[in-house]
Every structure is written in structure tokens, then in C-alpha cells.
Amino acid sequence: MTDGVQGFETLAIHAGQDADPATGAVITPIHQTSTYRQPTVGELPGGYDYSRAGNPTRTALEECLAALEGGVRGLAFASGMAATDTLLRTVCKPGDHIVIPNDAYGGTYRLIARVLDRWGLEFTAVPLSDVDGVRAALRPNTKLIWCETPTNPLLGIADVTALAGIAREAGVQLVVDNTFASPYLQQPLILGADVVVHSTTKYVGGHSDVVGGAIIVRNAQLGEDLAFHQKSMGAISGPFDSWLALRGLKTLAVRMERHCDNAESIVELLSNHSAAAEIFYPGLESHPGHEIAAKQMRRYGGMVSFRVKGGQQAAVQVCNRAKLFTLAESLGGVESLIEHPGLMTHASVAGSELQVPDDLIRLSVGIESVEDLRADLLQALG
Structure with a gap:
């Protein structure tokens, strides 16, 4: 349905959301199920076997988010922090280093400084508006630059394109938390970022009635790696939460x-x-x-x-x-x-x-x- 469609508002309403083939329902159903019938062993007519690994309602949300951010794959999580944790544990290993903003969201800082530090993750906090300072903070063991723009709560702005250039030169990944802007106001992947993270609790959901998170990537292999960790770690967005976030996207613009x-x-x-x-x-x-x-x-x-x-x-x-x-x-x-x-x-x-x-x-x-x-x-x- 969305082949050739570019308009944000149209994608928000239709991407990943074809009418239900069984009933013709124009709104994606809430597939409130934990498991799926297999006609024979290993035969999965819809591609689903267990809802931790995949659920049609969650798939619709993930496809819509990927379309809105200009990514190749989206993944929906139980919260923004669940998405952040899964991403960091997928891309990094103990002993690795990351660069974060010196005015990062408190929950992100808490996860990195008080949880993942015990796992062996190192970090340096710098003003991301200082491009030279970011470059100087990189180490041989740096794996990614974590960016918020605007930042929470001081609304600092980072130049995504400039940071993407630094990341490419250093062979590291640029991750942008796009929660404050939403995909309507800013599309970091198109500006050169490798990964976008959202707390879909916020503007995506938009009605203070759901907690969720998302990751959208521009690299298909990273998407596969994240999907494996999403399934293995299990902090997935449930069907009803996915449906609420998907509903929120329709009116985001x-x-x-x-x-x-x-x-x-x-x-x-x-x-x-x-x-x-x-x-x-x-x-x-x-x-x-x-x-x-x-x-x-x-x-x-x-x-x-x-x-x-x-x-x-x-x-x-x-x-x-x-x-x-x-x-x-x-x-x-x-x-x-x-x-x-x-x-x-x-x-x-x-x-x-x-x-x-x-x-x-x-x-x-x-x-x-x-x-x-x-x-x-x-x-x-x-």
C-alpha cells in the first residue's frame, strides 16, 4: 500500500498497517496471544511461533517506525530503557567505551554509570556541541557515540551530520535518542546516524497511557543482531502496548x-x-x-x-x-x-x-x- 509514498502523515497511518486479510478491519488488530498453531512441526503459515519472538501487532508498529525514520528495521521494546539496554549490550562488550552527552537523560546515565559499569562498560561525558571535544574523547576501545538532540532537560543541540562524520572516521556507531524531537520533527538516520532510539512512551504514544521503547537501524545485519537479543533478553512490547503506540503515531504530525x-x-x-x-x-x-x-x-x-x-x-x-x-x-x-x-x-x-x-x-x-x-x-x- 505504501510503495512510492513519501508523505509522513500518510506513512504514519498506513505503513505496516494493511487492512486485516481475515476480516477487512482497517485498524491493525490486537493479537493478544502468546503462541501460534503450527499445522505441522516447523510450519509457520504467518511466520510466528511465540510472541516473545514476534507478534503481528508489534510487527505493524515496528514497520511503521522504520518507515517514519527512514530505517531498514524497527524493533519495539517494553520501555525506552529496555531498548537502550538491549542496544548497548548488543553493540558493546565488557571493556568497551562509549561517549555520552554531558547533559544526558538521567535514566540513561543511571543505566550506564550504575548498572553497565559493573558489566565493564566505560564512558566519557562531553558536550556534544563541541565537535573537537567529541573527537578527542574517542579511544581505541570506543564503540559508539550516544547522542541526544535536543537533550533532556537542557535542550542542547548536537549537529548529527557532523557527529556522523566523526563516527565514520573512527569506525564507531552514532546512536541518536530522538525522543524529544520525534520522527516528525527530525530524522537522524537521514542525517547520517546509524541508530535511532525512542521512548515511545512520550510523543509517539502521545497520550500518557503506555510505556514503550524502540530502536530503528539503517544496517540490516545490526537489525538481525538486535532482533536476536530482543528475543533472548525478552523486554518486548506487548500487543496492547504496541497497538496504543501505533494509534499514537497516526496523529503524531x-x-x-x-x-x-x-x-x-x-x-x-x-x-x-x-x-x-x-x-x-x-x-x-x-x-x-x-x-x-x-x-x-x-x-x-x-x-x-x-x-x-x-x-x-x-x-x-x-x-x-x-x-x-x-x-x-x-x-x-x-x-x-x-x-x-x-x-x-x-x-x-x-x-x-x-x-x-x-x-x-x-x-x-x-x-x-x-x-x-x-x-x-x-x-x-x-
């Missing part, structure tokens, strides 16, 4: 446009408010990564971070006073969220080189009426 519209309005408000000491948003011309973001992103996203005058106590008070902005972890849903990264999502990096400012607030700007969001933020800022 229209949701992201509204997220971006609302975020830009919130940034404008903060830019004119005396309580905001510093604003992190790649759409601002003053943002150090603005020119690169303009080159590699369709728009600048729905995430906004800012520092407030008055330190941690003032930041906590703003979070507590918000009403329409729900005080909660996570991001990317239709509802707006507010949080204090230092005490919530990024508490795991406290005391490390990745520690975030204690006066920082992170907003996930939803798709509500922007005037209501502005009014709530104004009263929260006091």
Missing part, C-alpha cells in the same frame, strides 16, 4: 504542530517575564544551537526548560502552584506537565558531572488552549 505552536507562545511569555532567569529552547535565536536546529529539525518541539530567580525554593514553589500544568514526570502527552528535574527526573545525576541546576524547571507543553496554559503559568510564576 498534527499533535506535534500544536505542541510547537503552544511551546513557542510559552517561550514568548517567559521571555517577557521577570521571574525567568534563563530560557532553554532551540527556537530562540539566542540559543547556541539554533542554527543547527533550524537545519536539521522541521520545528523546535514542545519541550521548554527555564531557570527561575530565587533558586531551588522558588523553582519548587512554581511547580507546586501550577494547576493546569500537572506536576508529574514524563513528557510528550497531550496534557501539559511541569517538573523540577533536579528533584525528580534527574535526581540520579545529583553530585555527578551531569548534575542539573537546582533552579531549573522543565515544561512539556501540551495541546490545550494556549491562553489557558499562559494564564496558569503566569499565576504559578507569581
Whole structure:
């Protein structure tokens, strides 16, 4: 059905999602089964034998994600961290080294620094906007560069094409966590990355009702290796979770446009408010990564971070006073969220080189009426 189709919105609705041949259902069914009948030993009419190894609903999601990111294969997992863990254990072995951002997501840092370190994985944290610094951080045992762009929570921007060039020169792989941008705003594989990772919990699912993760690759052999580890390690996306993520993809484009519209309005408000000491948003011309973001992103996203005058106590008070902005972890849903990264999502990096400012607030700007969001933020800022 999608042969020759290039439009993102069309692929999101149709890629991997032909009408059900048994019933004609236009929406992919939830194949809520653990196993499949074999007419004779080893005969698999649909190609499935056990749902840890493969499930038709999960296959539809994986094919759709691969199409949207421009990859050759997608794999869906139980969470973004399950995807991250499987990827690192597939590509790396004990004694290997990786380069990570110096403002990486706290959960990624925790996995690498406190779990995989006992497995023997080494890492160096550097600002990925410093291309020369990334090159200098590479070692003979480096296996990959782990990139977030925009980063969580400081919304730093990395030049994916430049990092891909460094990775090719060094014979290592470039992995991009594309969660903040979503495949609608940015396609790292097309920019030269080797692997894309998502927490599909966020913008892909889009409704705060599912936890999931994904890996999309440009190399078929790596896809086979990951599929083997996915089956062997078992942290797969279940049928219903896959169906929810697939449903979310259908409206991703229209949701992201509204997220971006609302975020830009919130940034404008903060830019004119005396309580905001510093604003992190790649759409601002003053943002150090603005020119690169303009080159590699369709728009600048729905995430906004800012520092407030008055330190941690003032930041906590703003979070507590918000009403329409729900005080909660996570991001990317239709509802707006507010949080204090230092005490919530990024508490795991406290005391490390990745520690975030204690006066920082992170907003996930939803798709509500922007005037209501502005009014709530104004009263929260006091």
C-alpha cells in the first residue's frame, strides 16, 4: 500500500498497517496471544511461533517506525530503557567505551554509570556541541557515540551530520535518542546516524497511557543482531502496548504542530517575564544551537526548560502552584506537565558531572488552549 509514498502523515497511518486479510478491519488488530498453531512441526503459515519472538501487532508498529525514520528495521521494546539496554549490550562488550552527552537523560546515565559499569562498560561525558571535544574523547576501545538532540532537560543541540562524520572516521556507531524531537520533527538516520532510539512512551504514544521503547537501524545485519537479543533478553512490547503506540503515531504530525505552536507562545511569555532567569529552547535565536536546529529539525518541539530567580525554593514553589500544568514526570502527552528535574527526573545525576541546576524547571507543553496554559503559568510564576 505504501510503495512510492513519501508523505509522513500518510506513512504514519498506513505503513505496516494493511487492512486485516481475515476480516477487512482497517485498524491493525490486537493479537493478544502468546503462541501460534503450527499445522505441522516447523510450519509457520504467518511466520510466528511465540510472541516473545514476534507478534503481528508489534510487527505493524515496528514497520511503521522504520518507515517514519527512514530505517531498514524497527524493533519495539517494553520501555525506552529496555531498548537502550538491549542496544548497548548488543553493540558493546565488557571493556568497551562509549561517549555520552554531558547533559544526558538521567535514566540513561543511571543505566550506564550504575548498572553497565559493573558489566565493564566505560564512558566519557562531553558536550556534544563541541565537535573537537567529541573527537578527542574517542579511544581505541570506543564503540559508539550516544547522542541526544535536543537533550533532556537542557535542550542542547548536537549537529548529527557532523557527529556522523566523526563516527565514520573512527569506525564507531552514532546512536541518536530522538525522543524529544520525534520522527516528525527530525530524522537522524537521514542525517547520517546509524541508530535511532525512542521512548515511545512520550510523543509517539502521545497520550500518557503506555510505556514503550524502540530502536530503528539503517544496517540490516545490526537489525538481525538486535532482533536476536530482543528475543533472548525478552523486554518486548506487548500487543496492547504496541497497538496504543501505533494509534499514537497516526496523529503524531498534527499533535506535534500544536505542541510547537503552544511551546513557542510559552517561550514568548517567559521571555517577557521577570521571574525567568534563563530560557532553554532551540527556537530562540539566542540559543547556541539554533542554527543547527533550524537545519536539521522541521520545528523546535514542545519541550521548554527555564531557570527561575530565587533558586531551588522558588523553582519548587512554581511547580507546586501550577494547576493546569500537572506536576508529574514524563513528557510528550497531550496534557501539559511541569517538573523540577533536579528533584525528580534527574535526581540520579545529583553530585555527578551531569548534575542539573537546582533552579531549573522543565515544561512539556501540551495541546490545550494556549491562553489557558499562559494564564496558569503566569499565576504559578507569581
